[in-house]
Amino acid sequence: MPHCLAKVIEFPSFPFEENGYRFLFEAHQYGNLSQSLILVHFGDCEFFLRKRFRKDRGDFIVKCEKISRNIPTGVIKGALRIIANLNSSHLITHNLLNDSPKQNLLSPFLKQIQDFVDFARPFELEIGFGSGRHLLNRAQKYPEMQFVGIEIHTPSIEQVLRQIELRGLENLWIINFDARVFMELLPSSLCEAIYLHFPVPWGKKPHRRVWSKRFIDESMRILRRGGMLELRSDDEDYFLYALNTALQAQHLSCKINKNLQKEIVSKYEDRWLKQQKDIYDLQVYALNEDQRPKERYDFGFPSKLSLSTFDTIQRKIVGPSWFLHIDSFYTSDDLSVLMLSFGDFGQPQSKFLLISGDGKARYLGGDPLPTQAAYFAHQELLKIIAQGGEH
Numbered sequence: 460m461p462h463c464l465a466k467v468i469e470f471p472s473f474p475f476e477e478n479g480y481r482f483l484f485e486a487h488q489y490g491n492l493s494q495s496l497i498l499v500h501f502g503d504c505e506f507f508l509r510k511r512f513r514k515d516r517g518d519f520i521v522k523c524e525k526i527s528r529n530i531p532t533g534v535i536k537g538a539l540r541i542i543a544n545l546n547s548s549h550l551i552t553h554n555l556l557n558d559s560p561k562q563n564l565l566s567p568f569l570k571q572i573q574d575f576v577d578f579a580r581p582f583e584l585e586i587g588f589g590s591g592r593h594l595l596n597r598a599q600k601y602p603e604m605q606f607v608g609i610e611i612h613t614p615s616i617e618q619v620l621r622q623i624e625l626r627g628l629e630n631l632w633i634i635n636f637d638a639r640v641f642m643e644l645l646p647s648s649l650c651e652a653i654y655l656h657f658p659v660p661w662g663k664k665p666h667r668r669v670w671s672k673r674f675i676d677e678s679m680r681i682l683r684r685g686g687m688l689e690l691r692s693d694d695e696d697y698f699l700y701a702l703n704t705a706l707q708a709q710h711l712s713c714k715i716n717k718n719l720q721k722e723i724v725s726k727y728e729d730r731w732l733k734q735q736k737d738i739y740d741l742q743v744y745a746l747n748e749d750q751r752p753k754e755r756y757d758f759g760f761p762s763k764l765s766l767s768t769f770d771t772i773q774r775k776i777v778g779p780s781w782f783l784h785i786d787s788f789y790t791s792d793d794l795s796v797l798m799l800s801f802g803d804f805g806q807p808q809s810k811f812l813l814i815s816g817d818g819k820a821r822y823l824g825g826d827p828l829p830t831q832a833a834y835f836a837h838q839e840l841l842k843i844i845a846q847g848g849e850h
């Protein structure tokens with residue numbers, strides 16, 4: 460993580476600009492003067508740096524705030540370098556010299572959630588593609604079809620992005636995200652097939668499984684009528700659990716197979732075949748077409764928000780399928796910043812809310828991902844702020 464360490468860290472008066480970077484304000488944490496956030500703009504990027512006094516060492520550290528993780532490392536390093544230069548006489552150390560841009564992570568085939576908001580083409584989806592053998596082969600074989608691969612393991616993503624370039628594929632999008640949230644963001648009845656091959660069985664932590672009742676419901680919603688969800692697994696317990704979950708859902712048909720020989724053998728399948736393990740296949744077909752338009756959630760704020768006190772504001776609210784946690788408050792002159800985590804218990808989101816002196820409010824870096832749980836949390840936040848403003 461890029462950072463700089465110094466005995467003292469001071470800034471010229473805000474706002475100030477250097478090398479294309481605009482440093483807009485420093486907001487101090489309410490009730491904890493050892494921490495502050497510095498808002499930085501560079502091109503289209505907007506992010507917070509966090510400055511923290513380390514009492515045990517008597518020094519200051521500045522690094523990128525975790526929530527701003529999607530900002531390219533080179534951009535963050537540029538901002539930190541300016542701070543290091545401004546405080547050069549007090550500098551202890553930094554790690555800002557070597558830029559190591561991850562070339563593949565700049566690939567045009569690596570997409571963001573925003574790219575799927577108005578996605579309207581038929582497609583096939585593969586979840587947890589690993590080495591990508593199956594996904595790449597299908598994309599190569601069916602160039603007229605759009606493919607989407609979702610993975611959380613960065614080295615696998617980099618490897619597949621390289622292969623997309625080497626094979627000259629134009630029809631494969633990759634997204635680095637948790638499939639359990641991503642499904643909810645996809646449009647209804649457009650998907651031709653969903654592949655989930657050899658998912659991690661999570662025997663002792665079933666809540667981490669990709670397959671769940673909600674997963675089946677979302678899969679059936681996004682599949683077109685007759686579209687297929689395919690699970691392959693070497694884990695008999697996972698297979699039985701998946702079959703049982705599917706049988707409890709509506710409007711689908713199931714087909715099962717054991718030790719079916721497939722044209723493309725994935726890396727994991729290869730491993731299990733060498734160990735002579737049984738392989739279970741479950742194919743679930745959607746029998747209905749979901750005609751409901753995808754929900755559009757509004758994450759807007761009233762034109763004027765007022766928050767006159769932090770002390771009496773309720774900071775933890777837990778609903779039936781969502782939560783909202785106001786982690787901390789920051790202030791700079793008449794501006795307030797709230798650090799929030801909220802949404803689904805299994806896949807929480809984190810955001811900063813900025814409320815400027817004239818009462819205008821917005822989420823830093825854009826609205827939350829439009830999930831139902833995030834929307835309920837947003838509604839609750841509006842209520843809390845309205846109540847907080849009355850004190």
Ligand SMILES: C[S@@+](CC[C@H](N)C(=O)[O-])C[C@H]1O[C@@H](n2cnc3c(N)ncnc32)[C@H](O)[C@@H]1O
Pocket residue numbers: 586587588589590591609610611612615636637638639655656657658659669725726727728
């Ligand atoms: C056991 S590997 C199987 C890889 C590949 N499908 C194969 O058959 O060789 C499981 C893959 O799922 C990915 N994965 C696990 N949980 C995920 C999630 N929630 N969303 C997306 N990918 C996930 C892991 O990173 C891993 O690459």
